[in-house]
Amino acid sequence: MVHKMKTLEEVLYDYTRGEKTLEEANKALKELGCGLTLDPTRNLFSARELLETRAGETPDEANGWGILDHGVGSLEKVHVVNGRTVDVDMGQETAYVYMPGKRYRLRGDVLTEED
Numbered sequence: 001m002v003h004k005m006k007t008l009e010e011v012l013y014d015y016t017r018g019e020k021t022l023e024e025a026n027k028a029l030k031e032l033g034c035g036l037t038l039d040p041t042r043n044l045f046s047a048r049e050l051l052e053t054r055a056g057e058t059p060d061e062a063n064g065w066g067i068l069d070h071g072v073g074s075l076e077k078v079h080v081v082n083g084r085t086v087d088v089d090m091g092q093e094t095a096y097v098y099m100p101g102k103r104y105r106l107r108g109d110v111l112t113e114e115d
Contacts, residue, residue: 059111070095
């Protein structure tokens with residue numbers, strides 16, 4: 001039987017939707033061989049955080065919690081309010097925020113559509 005390996009994005013989408021536990025997501029990331037893991041002390045979503053998270057139809061409607069990938073080998077949990085990250089400003093650096101079923105480009109502290 002042939003199994004299709006999930007992509008990094010699919011694993012993060014599943015985790016941010018609450019469809020995978022942190023442990024299941026880390027197992028899938030390990031199987032991908034991408035060298036990334038979700039840190040249980042920094043990336044764990046509570047049930048309440050998952051319930052209050054909405055990606056929205058447009059980036060400015062995104063609210064709740066997501067995972068920040070800024071290309072340095074670690075993933076960070078971030079809080080988003082009305083399409084802006086609360087405690088993160090990436091300036092001109094390339095970064096992405098994964099929220100339930102969505103990947104946004106982060107420009108400064110503002111979520112935008114993909115390039």
